[in-house]
Amino acid sequence: MDLNFTAEEQAFREEVRAFLSARLPAEISRKVLGGKRMEKNDFVAWQKILHQQGWGAVAWPTNYGGTGWNPVQQHIFEEECADAGAPMQLPFGLKMVAPVIMAFGNAAQQQRFLPRIIDGTDWWCQGYSEPGSGSDLASLSTRAHRVESADGDHYVVNGQKTWNTLGQYADWIFCLVRTSSEGRQQAGISFLLIDMKTPGITVRPIIMMDGEHEINEVWFEDVRVPTANLIGEENKGWTYAKFLLGHERTGIAGVGRSKRELQKLKELAKQESADGRPLIEDQRFRDRIAQVELELMALEITNLRVISAEGEKQRAPGPEASILKIKGSEIQQMLTELQMQALGHYALPYLPEALDADWKGDPMMPAYADDAASLSGHYFNYRKTSIYGGSNEIQKNIISQMILGL
Amino acid sequence: MNFNYTEEQLALQDTLRRFIAKDYAFEHRRALANSADGFDRAAWKTFADFGILALPFPEDFGGLNGNAVDTMLVMEMLGRGLALEPYVSSVVLCGGMIRDAGSQAQKEALLPAIAGGEMMLALAHHEAGGRYALDRVATTAAANGNGWQLDGAKAVVLGAPSADKFLVSARDGQGLSLFLVDAGAPGLTLRGYPTQDGARAADIKMAGVQVGPDALVGAAGDALASIERGIDYANAALCAEAVGIMSALNEITLEYLKTRKQFGQPIGKFQALQHRMADMVIATEQARSMATLAAVRADSADAAARSRAVAAAKAYVTQSARLVGQQAVQLHGGMGVVDELNVGHYFKRLTMIGLTFGDADYHLGKFSDTLLAA
Ligand SMILES: Cc1cc2nc3c(=O)[nH]c(=O)nc-3n(C[C@H](O)[C@H](O)[C@H](O)COP(=O)(O)OP(=O)(O)OC[C@H]3O[C@@H](n4cnc5c(N)ncnc54)[C@H](O)[C@@H]3O)c2cc1C
Numbered sequence: 001m002d003l004n005f006t007a008e009e010q011a012f013r014e015e016v017r018a019f020l021s022a023r024l025p026a027e028i029s030r031k032v033l034g035g036k037r038m039e040k041n042d043f044v045a046w047q048k049i050l051h052q053q054g055w056g057a058v059a060w061p062t063n064y065g066g067t068g069w070n071p072v073q074q075h076i077f078e079e080e081c082a083d084a085g086a087p088m089q090l091p092f093g094l095k096m097v098a099p100v101i102m103a104f105g106n107a108a109q110q111q112r113f114l115p116r117i118i119d120g121t122d123w124w125c126q127g128y129s130e131p132g133s134g135s136d137l138a139s140l141s142t143r144a145h146r147v148e149s150a151d152g153d154h155y156v157v158n159g160q161k162t163w164n165t166l167g168q169y170a171d172w173i174f175c176l177v178r179t180s181s182e183g184r185q186q187a188g189i190s191f192l193l194i195d196m197k198t199p200g201i202t203v204r205p206i207i208m209m210d211g212e213h214e215i216n217e218v219w220f221e222d223v224r225v226p227t228a229n230l231i232g233e234e235n236k237g238w239t240y241a242k243f244l245l246g247h248e249r250t251g252i253a254g255v256g257r258s259k260r261e262l263q264k265l266k267e268l269a270k271q272e273s274a275d276g277r278p279l280i281e282d283q284r285f286r287d288r289i290a291q292v293e294l295e296l297m298a299l300e301i302t303n304l305r306v307i308s309a310e311g312e313k314q315r316a317p318g319p320e321a322s323i324l325k326i327k328g329s330e331i332q333q334m335l336t337e338l339q340m341q342a343l344g345h346y347a348l349p350y351l352p353e354a355l356d357a358d359w360k361g362d363p364m365m366p367a368y369a370d371d372a373a374s375l376s377g378h379y380f381n382y383r384k385t386s387i388y389g390g391s392n393e394i395q396k397n398i399i400s401q402m403i404l405g406l
Numbered sequence: 407m408n409f410n411y412t413e414e415q416l417a418l419q420d421t422l423r424r425f426i427a428k429d430y431a432f433e434h435r436r437a438l439a440n441s442a443d444g445f446d447r448a449a450w451k452t453f454a455d456f457g458i459l460a461l462p463f464p465e466d467f468g469g470l471n472g473n474a475v476d477t478m479l480v481m482e483m484l485g486r487g488l489a490l491e492p493y494v495s496s497v498v499l500c501g502g503m504i505r506d507a508g509s510q511a512q513k514e515a516l517l518p519a520i521a522g523g524e525m526m527l528a529l530a531h532h533e534a535g536g537r538y539a540l541d542r543v544a545t546t547a548a549a550n551g552n553g554w555q556l557d558g559a560k561a562v563v564l565g566a567p568s569a570d571k572f573l574v575s576a577r578d579g580q581g582l583s584l585f586l587v588d589a590g591a592p593g594l595t596l597r598g599y600p601t602q603d604g605a606r607a608a609d610i611k612m613a614g615v616q617v618g619p620d621a622l623v624g625a626a627g628d629a630l631a632s633i634e635r636g637i638d639y640a641n642a643a644l645c646a647e648a649v650g651i652m653s654a655l656n657e658i659t660l661e662y663l664k665t666r667k668q669f670g671q672p673i674g675k676f677q678a679l680q681h682r683m684a685d686m687v688i689a690t691e692q693a694r695s696m697a698t699l700a701a702v703r704a705d706s707a708d709a710a711a712r713s714r715a716v717a718a719a720k721a722y723v724t725q726s727a728r729l730v731g732q733q734a735v736q737l738h739g740g741m742g743v744v745d746e747l748n749v750g751h752y753f754k755r756l757t758m759i760g761l762t763f764g765d766a767d768y769h770l771g772k773f774s775d776t777l778l779a780a
Contacts, residue, residue: 136668209750275539345562348601364597364609366534
């Protein structure tokens with residue numbers, strides 16, 4: 001048993017740090033660290049920089065341009081990126097659709113899509129959930145029926161997807177669609193790649209309770225999708241989707257980002273004064289910080305244990321990922337809650353303009369309230385983390401069924 | 407012991423319930439939150455007609471002589487309606503402080519005007535850096551031939567943008583004192599903004615603001631006790647508002663559990679969610695009990711007993727509200743986090759109530775400190 005990183009892992013960490021300090025644009029990291037509103041180009045620009053370095057897809061195998069890093073290296077990379085204030089690499093292309101294309105797509109699809117994902121050209125969004133099908137995804141009803149025509153066979157897609165994260169920027173959407181209503185629900189689902197510019201697609205914003213536009217509805221009305229965009233076999237989409245869910249688990253715990261936010265919480269608690277002393281000297285509040293830190297320490301080791309087991313190929317990442325999802329999301333939520341609480345009176349103002357990167361602050365308000373103006377919004381926004389990606393209730397069902405056999 | 411409301415109280419409750427349902431529907435409320443004032447002046451007039459703006463004042467000053475239990479009942483209904491009107495800051499808090507500490511002349515000038523809906527007040531007391539402690543005031547009042555000159559800054563003054571006058575706390579030679587200041591007084595600047603729950607507040611700066619000899623409320627140096635009493639009264643009211651919101655959220659969530667289907671059945675069939683919903687209902691009933699205790703004690707002449715009960719209630723209700731608010735969102739899945747549905751708005755208001763005039767930790771600490779004295 002040894003909880004220290006090896007000399008090679010330490011050296012790797014130094015290499016990542018050196019790269020980040022040289023190449024991460026300051027205007028981007030300022031936004032991330034200050035909790036400012038991110039724009040499409042912040043994500044894209046960073047992806048392009050990573051790609052130039054050969055680090056565009058840390059979890060991909062080398063034959064597709066990935067780093068081939070082992071899970072511990074990937075973990076170190078994510079931790080250092082979070083600490084430095086790098087934008088999160090959005091999972092939809094890199095971690096969700098790409099592994100499916102690699103495993104089940106044909107050579108033409110691999111050549112067409114993968115290079116444009118890794119170099120930041122194409123922005124992907126995930127089209128799984130529907131208004132009537134959230135936790136019970138297999139009940140989905142967006143239909144695709146196959147038609148033959150002179151200009152090539154294609155599917156005609158009708159229906160509605162919802163909750164599509166950052167779909168307003170997307171060039172492509174990967175969808176689960178119903179191609180058959182015979183037999184089990186799961187047996188009639190196909191996995192389609194759809195160009196967002198196709199006629200008949202309408203994207204409508206959904207505003208979240210923090211007032212921000214992060215998710216969308218996507219409507220399909222007689223949308224023609226070439227059959228060449230079908231992944232694998234028709235009616236086998238559920239298998240591919242399940243593969244995807246069990247595939248990519250590093251990063252799900254969000255340990256790196258939570259460590260950074262814990263640090264921010266401590267800073268806030270030093271700046272806020274409570275009855276003439278720094279809030280951090282208030283035992284009751286300090287204990288709350290300590291408690292969340294204990295949770296995070298435990299999760300960090302749990303995460304490394306899962307990752308190492310995966311690395312040694314003892315077994316595939318399995319239902320224990322549910323533990324990481326549940327604890328990871330709870331810790332993120334606790335951190336946003338305590339950050340909000342630390343602010344005292346200044347948790348109340350709603351200043352969406354304060355999310356602009358170039359906001360100069362307000363001379364009326366105490367200087368530290370400027371940076372804090374977004375924190376209550378984050379608390380409200382982060383209620384999502386126990387809902388999306390398989391709600392925490394569904395994760396507990398997975399643990400009780402798959403691990404415990406109940 | 408008697409936990410029943412009187413006939414009059416039930417009638418008032420009914421009136422407010424119907425008003426909220428008919429004239430204060432959620433979409434109307436959304437439009438109000440986005441309007442310049444951030445609340446409904448017509449509703450304020452209606453509140454005057456209903457008598458709720460006069461509720462806590464003596465009959466001699468146009469009031470209805472109501473007690474804190476009457477206020478509780480009103481607040482519970484305003485909570486259900488997510489009312490944006492500055493009822494707590496103007497009527498409960500400032501009106502209550504004028505009633506308890508004001509001179510005869512001040513009461514005559516202000517209480518009937520508040521009761522009639524012609525005047526709004528806001529308490530400018532808390533300051534940045536003081537957090538929730540009530541005696542941390544750096545604003546100064548320098549006596550001069552014409553009264554006092556006020557200098558300082560106040561943080562997140564609730565209801566400030568619509569206030570005609572402020573009750574400003576400041577330190578003079580005697581200690582902490584309270585002054586009435588016109589919103590338009592030269593030297594007073596105001597930076598207004600919406601709050602997370604759609605209401606309005608402002609940061610206020612005072613530079614050489616001159617007030618006359620009649621501006622002093624209560625005896626010089628005596629303000630702390632009045633402020634403590636006023637804030638206790640307001641916190642008791644906020645507890646009732648939270649209970650109103652929690653009841654509404656429970657009804658909405660229960661309905662959702664019965665109607666939202668996944669896996670071929672209403673999600674309310676899943677025992678995990680049944681237990682969660684049961685926890686929410688338990689928390690709300692317990693919170694209702696504490697809010698009732700706070701209301702009954704809020705009128706007590708015994709300041710220590712009053713403060714202790716209100717601190718206990720505010721700590722407890724805030725903890726319950728956190729559970730109910732978070733779980734109402736969770737059980738709605740994606741629908742819980744959207745702006746379109748009222749659930750998120752109830753949750754935001756509950757959260758802000760918990761952070762107003764002391765958070766749960768502050769009140770738990772206040773209560774906990776009384777154990778040393780016992
Ligand atoms: C911010 C955000 C971003 C999202 N981004 C995307 C995206 O990009 N692409 C995409 O396809 N989807 C996305 N989603 C959708 C997300 O995956 C769903 O919200 C989630 O699966 C839950 O589905 P639902 O919202 O329909 O809730 P429901 O499934 O209706 O669930 C309601 C409640 O019932 C509980 N519940 C349901 N079934 C059970 C059960 N069997 N046992 C116990 N409890 C149960 C749930 O846990 C929840 O508390 C996003 C959601 C959010 C909030």
